[in-house]
Amino acid sequence: VNEILLVDDEADILSGLRNALRRNRTRWNMRFALGGEAALRELEAAPADVVVTDMRMPGMDGLALLGVVRERHPRAARIVLSGQAELGAVVRASSVAHQYLLKPCEPEALTSTIERALDIQALLANDTLRAVVGGLGTLPTAPALYQALTAALGDPDIDVKKLAALVNQDVGLASRVLRLVNSAYCGLAQRISSIDAAITRLGLNTLRHLALTVEVFRGFDGRGGVAFEQLEQHALLTARIARRLAPTPAAADVAFAAGLLHDAGKLVLMSRAPDVYERVVEETLRRGESQCVVEKELVGADHAEIGAYLLGLWDLPHAIIEPVAHHHSQRYVNADKSAVVRIVAAADALACEAAARPQFQVIPLETLGSAEDLERWREVARAEAAAKW
Amino acid sequence: VCTFKADELLPADAGSMRAAARVAAHESMLLENLNDAVVGLDAQWRVDAWNRAAERVFGWRRDEVVGRRFLEVVPSRFPGDASFDEVLERIGREGRVRWDVRRRTRSGEWIEVESTAVALRAADGTITGYVSVNRDVSLRKRAEAALRASQERLQRILETLNEGIWVVDAGGTTEFVNARAAEVFEIDVEEAIGRPFLDALPEQHRSLARDDAASLLGGDPVQHELMVRRRDGSTRFVVLSRTPLRHADGRVAGAVVVLLDVTALRQAREELQQGQKLEAVGRLASGIAHEINTPIQYVGDNTHFLGEAFTAVAAVLARTREAVRAHCSTPVREELDRAEREVDLEYLLAEAPGTVAKTLDGIRRVATLVRAMKEFAHPDQKEMVSTDVNRALLATLEVARNEYKYVADVETDLADVPPVTCHAGELNQVFLNIIINAAHAIEDAGRGERGKIRVSTRREGGHLVVAIADTGCGIPEDNRDKIFEPFFTTKKVGRGTGQGLAIARNVVAKHHGHLTFTSAPGVGTTFFVRLPLETSAAQAEVA
Numbered sequence: 001v002n003e004i005l006l007v008d009d010e011a012d013i014l015s016g017l018r019n020a021l022r023r024n025r026t027r028w029n030m031r032f033a034l035g036g037e038a039a040l041r042e043l044e045a046a047p048a049d050v051v052v053t054d055m056r057m058p059g060m061d062g063l064a065l066l067g068v069v070r071e072r073h074p075r076a077a078r079i080v081l082s083g084q085a086e087l088g089a090v091v092r093a094s095s096v097a098h099q100y101l102l103k104p105c106e107p108e109a110l111t112s113t114i115e116r117a118l119d120i121q122a123l124l125a126n127d128t129l130r131a132v133v134g135g136l137g138t139l140p141t142a143p144a145l146y147q148a149l150t151a152a153l154g155d156p157d158i159d160v161k162k163l164a165a166l167v168n169q170d171v172g173l174a175s176r177v178l179r180l181v182n183s184a185y186c187g188l189a190q191r192i193s194s195i196d197a198a199i200t201r202l203g204l205n206t207l208r209h210l211a212l213t214v215e216v217f218r219g220f221d222g223r224g225g226v227a228f229e230q231l232e233q234h235a236l237l238t239a240r241i242a243r244r245l246a247p248t249p250a251a252a253d254v255a256f257a258a259g260l261l262h263d264a265g266k267l268v269l270m271s272r273a274p275d276v277y278e279r280v281v282e283e284t285l286r287r288g289e290s291q292c293v294v295e296k297e298l299v300g301a302d303h304a305e306i307g308a309y310l311l312g313l314w315d316l317p318h319a320i321i322e323p324v325a326h327h328h329s330q331r332y333v334n335a336d337k338s339a340v341v342r343i344v345a346a347a348d349a350l351a352c353e354a355a356a357r358p359q360f361q362v363i364p365l366e367t368l369g370s371a372e373d374l375e376r377w378r379e380v381a382r383a384e385a386a387a388k389w
Numbered sequence: 390v391c392t393f394k395a396d397e398l399l400p401a402d403a404g405s406m407r408a409a410a411r412v413a414a415h416e417s418m419l420l421e422n423l424n425d426a427v428v429g430l431d432a433q434w435r436v437d438a439w440n441r442a443a444e445r446v447f448g449w450r451r452d453e454v455v456g457r458r459f460l461e462v463v464p465s466r467f468p469g470d471a472s473f474d475e476v477l478e479r480i481g482r483e484g485r486v487r488w489d490v491r492r493r494t495r496s497g498e499w500i501e502v503e504s505t506a507v508a509l510r511a512a513d514g515t516i517t518g519y520v521s522v523n524r525d526v527s528l529r530k531r532a533e534a535a536l537r538a539s540q541e542r543l544q545r546i547l548e549t550l551n552e553g554i555w556v557v558d559a560g561g562t563t564e565f566v567n568a569r570a571a572e573v574f575e576i577d578v579e580e581a582i583g584r585p586f587l588d589a590l591p592e593q594h595r596s597l598a599r600d601d602a603a604s605l606l607g608g609d610p611v612q613h614e615l616m617v618r619r620r621d622g623s624t625r626f627v628v629l630s631r632t633p634l635r636h637a638d639g640r641v642a643g644a645v646v647v648l649l650d651v652t653a654l655r656q657a658r659e660e661l662q663q664g665q666k667l668e669a670v671g672r673l674a675s676g677i678a679h680e681i682n683t684p685i686q687y688v689g690d691n692t693h694f695l696g697e698a699f700t701a702v703a704a705v706l707a708r709t710r711e712a713v714r715a716h717c718s719t720p721v722r723e724e725l726d727r728a729e730r731e732v733d734l735e736y737l738l739a740e741a742p743g744t745v746a747k748t749l750d751g752i753r754r755v756a757t758l759v760r761a762m763k764e765f766a767h768p769d770q771k772e773m774v775s776t777d778v779n780r781a782l783l784a785t786l787e788v789a790r791n792e793y794k795y796v797a798d799v800e801t802d803l804a805d806v807p808p809v810t811c812h813a814g815e816l817n818q819v820f821l822n823i824i825i826n827a828a829h830a831i832e833d834a835g836r837g838e839r840g841k842i843r844v845s846t847r848r849e850g851g852h853l854v855v856a857i858a859d860t861g862c863g864i865p866e867d868n869r870d871k872i873f874e875p876f877f878t879t880k881k882v883g884r885g886t887g888q889g890l891a892i893a894r895n896v897v898a899k900h901h902g903h904l905t906f907t908s909a910p911g912v913g914t915t916f917f918v919r920l921p922l923e924t925s926a927a928q929a930e931v932a
Contacts, residue, residue, distance in 0.1 A: 106689065107689075
């Protein structure tokens with residue numbers, strides 16, 4: 001039974017949630033706290049797997065509460081359920097929340113979000129996976145710049161100049177971020193030539209995802225040779241296609257970041273267990289089977305799981321971890337839990353198709369969209385593959 | 390000229406001699422004191438008399454010029470550049486010639502003189518000499534020219550003024566109307582002059598200006614705004630200010646009416662106000678949204694719960710009934726039947742689930758509307774941002790539903806188009822205006838059946854094209870070039886300000902786009918909003 005803590009300053013909301021989520025009572029033990037302070041007391045009394053909180057509350061608000069939760073109860077998934085839809089509020093919350101939901105939220109949507117958070121937690125708590133990853137040696141720590149930028153999101157008075165200075169400290173990193181900005185967003189009317197401009201034009205949220213990717217790839221630099229470069233190319237193309245397939249600008253951001261990181265697990269395998277990974281590739285080609293199946297057999301876990309595990313350790317938003325974890329799961333995509341998972345899976349398949357590299361076994365495109373969709377998607381993929389970047 | 394020598398002419402009578410001398414002295418004095426330059430010439434045009442005025446006007450002393458040929462001393466130009474011979478011939482023929490001549494003074498300056506030349510003849514008719522009397526008119530000519538220039542300047546100012554000027558005399562009769570004033574009231578200047586102010590106005594403006602006409606000549610300066618309906622249906626807003634004209638002694642000499650067309654100013658003001666209104670609505674919507682969303686959350690949650698609870702209770706009840714029917718005695722079964730009939734259980738079981746579903750639908754609609762309201766108004770957006778136009782259109786359709794839901798069905802055909810950098814709130818206002826116009830047009834067509842509003846987007850090269858088509862009454866040929874004019878409206882008072890499309894066109898222009906339309910009377914109208922996409926091939930190449 002999972003422990004779910006729901007926090008709001010309105011008793012009516014809490015009783016409504018109690019009623020609406022009642023159907024999950026056999027799987028969840030739901031507890032309710034009226035306000036931030038009460039929530040912390042609840043957590044001291046007994047830990048929770050998921051904390052769902054309102055943002056605007058008297059006394060300790062949602063932002064402050066989740067900050068403390070991250071510190072004292074790092075294993076709890078942090079979800080915001082707020083009536084505030086302003087961009088500023090959402091961005092600030094994303095510094096501490098794994099997920100942001102808007103009121104009014106249907107019980108099905110809330111249930112699904114909580115369940116997916118539990119899935120990701122299960123992944124992190126999975127002993128087999130932990131053993132496999134542990135056997136691969138030390139993993140890169142959470143990217144420093146990404147963390148700094150994420151922390152800055154929570155500050156309502158962030159100073160663009162100060163942030164830019166922070167990024168610019170690492171000259172190599174800054175220039176790679178800018179290169180990525182300009183290649184990924186070649187649709188921008190002007191070339192972005194400074195970190196300041198990148199922050200104001202793209203927003204801090206998008207920028208931190210780009211910085212994250214650069215840091216991730218650099219963390220594995222020089223250990224994979226040609227295969228590594230090919231993987232980086234494939235990641236960028238997948239990201240660009242995913243961005244174009246997303247239905248809204250906000251979803252485009254997430255899809256882009258998830259596209260870049262979807263094969264993070266392969267990076268881990270390539271760098272930490274190059275011999276095993278080579279065998280995985282050989283076997284995959286020889287048997288004509290899914291790479292995930294071969295990985296499970298030879299490594300004990302597939303690259304999707306390993307990648308998601310790594311990003312989970314780094315405390316990334318669930319919206320990014322989820323597509324990384326499930327981009328090879330036909331079942332998950334079919335269940336239609338998240339539009340971004342489907343988009344990343346499709347972008348992955350399209351990028352392989354566009355680059356004519358069928359050895360990367362992916363979910364068949366035909367199962368991901370209608371014939372009409374496919375036609376449109378392929379056009380997008382062709383354009384992105386042909387674009388200069 | 391004759392110079393008299395008293396002695397030679399002396400008659401025998403000494404008394405008459407003295408009298409003659411006195412006359413000569415008087416004449417000489419007169420001559421010397423004349424303001425006109427008098428020159429006496431012999432038959433060969435040599436100077437023999439030269440009065441003081443001549444010395445002053447031409448700059449030469451008498452002793453310097455006597456005996457010299459006049460035209461050598463004072464070069465002259467005669468009208469029509471007549472030659473000396475022609476001049477002589479004319480004087481000889483006419484005896485006395487009066488003309489304007491330009492003469493050069495000693496200092497080299499050319500002056501304008503009004504000259505009279507007289508030929509002196511002997512008894513037999515031969516010319517013995519000439520007299521030339523010259524009046525310096527340069528100053529007068531210059532003053533006249535200056536006056537003319539000043540009048541012309543004044544005229545030019547009055548005609549180029551942006552303000553209309555209308556002047557009436559003390560009797561109220563129109564003395565002067567400038568072109569701008571005539572244009573404002575669509576009248577003919579010539580016809581207005583000489584008529585009373587009110588009579589000079591076209592029929593439809595008389596009622597507007599009646600008060601002005603009545604008090605035109607009395608009282609204090611007055612200023613107020615007039616709404617002038619033009620023949621083409623457009624409307625102008627004119628500030629009229631009138632001021633009495635007074636003589637030096639304070640008597641009223643007439644009045645000046647100044648007319649300033651403030652239509653453009655007013656439009657700018659209304660645009661600003663509309664912007665502010667939009668912002669206020671946006672802020673309000675955002676605040677209300679937050680307040681509404683909280684109760685919607687728990688009303689929705691609780692309704693879901695009631696639905697589930699009912700289903701569960703109904704299931705238990707069904708099993709209870711089965712058990713009772715199977716195992717209980719007749720009185721218990723009858724008791725249960727009666728209780729079921731009392732509450733009409735059949736009805737409850739049939740209707741309750743549907744009612745819950747309908748309630749949830751209603752809640753969803755409120756939630757959608759609240760979200761649309763916020764998206765429509767965009768309160769927290771000051772700069773242009775990348776915007777999904779399809780989404781903006783859907784939000785606008787949601788907000789405008791009340792305008793069209795009784796007259797038209799909406800069809801959307803939204804293509805997969807890239808985002809556009811824009812002020813979403815302002816663009817939504819444009820879409821809203823067009824959609825409301827479409828609904829009105831369908832209503833006005835009066836076909837008695839529901840019309841159709843079709844909203845579509847597509848990409849056309851570097852542009853995104855939004856087409857909003859209606860099956861309304863169409864725009865008559867005559868009005869097509871006017872519908873974007875500010876304050877032009879064919880709608881009844883209260884239904885439209887005539888500002889919507891004018892502002893819409895400005896907003897679209899601000900986004901470097903175009904607002905156009907096609908229309909067929911009786912069939913419908915389609916408006917096209919064409920917006921440049923942020924990505925052009927050239928820009929992508931640069932990046």
